[in-house]
Amino acid sequence: MSKASGRSGRRHDHDGCVRRAVSAAEELCTRRQVSLTPLRKRVLEIVWRGHEPIGAYEILAEIGKAREKVGPPTVYRALEFLQNAGLVHRVDALNAFVGCDHPDEGHAAQFLICSKCRRVTEIEDAGLTRALRERASALGFRFERGAVEIKALCDDCAVGV
Amino acid sequence: MSKASGRSGRRHDHDGCVRRAVSAAEELCTRRQVSLTPLRKRVLEIVWRGHEPIGAYEILAEIGKAREKVGPPTVYRALEFLQNAGLVHRVDALNAFVGCDHPDEGHAAQFLICSKCRRVTEIEDAGLTRALRERASALGFRFERGAVEIKALCDDCAVGV
DNA sequence: CATCGGAATGTTATACTATTACGCCCTTGC
């Protein structure tokens, strides 16, 4: 299952993207008085560098290229920190992690995932967020820092079906 | 992570529940000319017996109690069949499986999952389904046999936060 | 200065989840 990072046509300034995410993270961590250590920052960069969800062991390999090898717990701990800070989401359907644009409260990440080819698209839909929030709260759930994964068939995969 | 199957107060006729699910499955498989073998039926029963999502290896253990031991592939194959038939959903957030009430097309299972304690509640919300379907189709996704997982904090876990 | 304590990371081993690859048996249709 290789990452088809060239799949989408849109090319954007990815370095800028990463830099922006990291400096926002630095600002946020300073404000909250938690420390964005070099390791954590490195993991955040790696997560942002590809625009697609990335597996923990891929991150591990990436770090291993430049540093002494580290073990899985090191990466998982960094990811846990980043998730708690709202800087990263875990995509359960892919066992993978992806950067979050809006580490601020009240945002719910929404992912559309093709059940067949695993392609992922992020949604940003206020109406949907509102609907989900209402429904959730009616059932005794609070939605801060929530995440939604929607599994469906993408058009490409639906062709011959 | 043990299954707190006694958590919810509501007691209902579970045997009846299982029986109904199985006979609906039989009917469906006959109609579609696929075979609900004894093993597959057994897995389906086990999935339905607890009302909560159950892990593949738990199913494995359950089968092992009554039969000669079988290996993981046996269980995963049965689960794959049941998923394709729409009789079972996989809950990615839990690496677990749960029976589906509506194996018919067009239904989208929706699960609310507490990010902290992993408690699960199934939602049935036509409006939400419609909103999701619209949004998905606008982005090139078809929603048949879809599933939605919503991760949020349940009230119990939100108390001290 | 000494040292205590906590946070972060390193290290080893292991648990848990899932799949690959191969072989057997049985049924169905020729």
Add this chain to the structure above:
DNA sequence: GCAAGGGCGTAATAGTATAACATTCCGATG
């Protein structure tokens, strides 16, 4: 009979995640 395919058994292994313990660093405190 026997070829073909479906379903299952079995062994090995891949992929994902965590437990448990050791180490290092650094700031606070006496």
